[in-house]
Amino acid sequence: MDGSVEAPRTESQKPLTKWVDEMRDVIKVITDLSEESARHRAVTESxxxxxxxxxxxxARLRTETEQANGLAAAAQQERDALREEVGRLHAENDQLQLERAEAEEAAAKLLDEMKELVTDAVQKLQGPPRTSPFAREARLSHS
Structure with missing residues (x-):
């Protein structure tokens, strides 16, 4: 009888053992999935x-870019203003050089007129030119 009792027990244990083995496999799969999920979670968090x-x-680079663009715009405005100023100064310089040339020409004319006036005044103050006494004697001897 022992043999007959063991046979049904063994047969009934086979499905139980099979079920336990399957559950171990399921638990292993669940554990593996849990570990993989944890790895994925860590990768996702990273x-x-x-x-x-x-x-x-x-965001930092956008801020820097906006600041750089602002500085560039300000520099361009300053450059444009300086170019206008340089153009104005060139025009003023050309005008001043023209006025200087005119003033030099007028001064030269005035100096020439002053020389003529001084020469005329000197001649009037000196009177008629005197002939050299030696020049008279030379004229008399030739006659």
Whole structure:
């Protein structure tokens, strides 16, 4: 009888053993999935942290770019203003050089007139030119 009792027990244990083995496999799959999920979660969190850093860097770079664009615009405005000023100064310089040339010409004319006046005044003050006593004697001897 022992043999007959063991046979049904063994047969009834086979489905139980099979079920236990299947459950162990299921638990292993669940454990593997849980570990894989944890790895994916860690990778996702790392990617999110990196994404946050990149977003912050992009925001910082945008701010720097806006500041650089503002400085560039201000520099261009200043450059344009300076170009206008240089153009105005060139025109003023040309005008002043023209006026200087005219003033030099007028001064030269005045100096020439002054020389003539001084020469005339000297001649009037000296009277008629005197002939040299030696020049008279030379004229008498030739006659």
């Amino acid at each position: 990617a999110q942290r990196e994404y946050t850093k990149v977003c912050e860097e992009v």
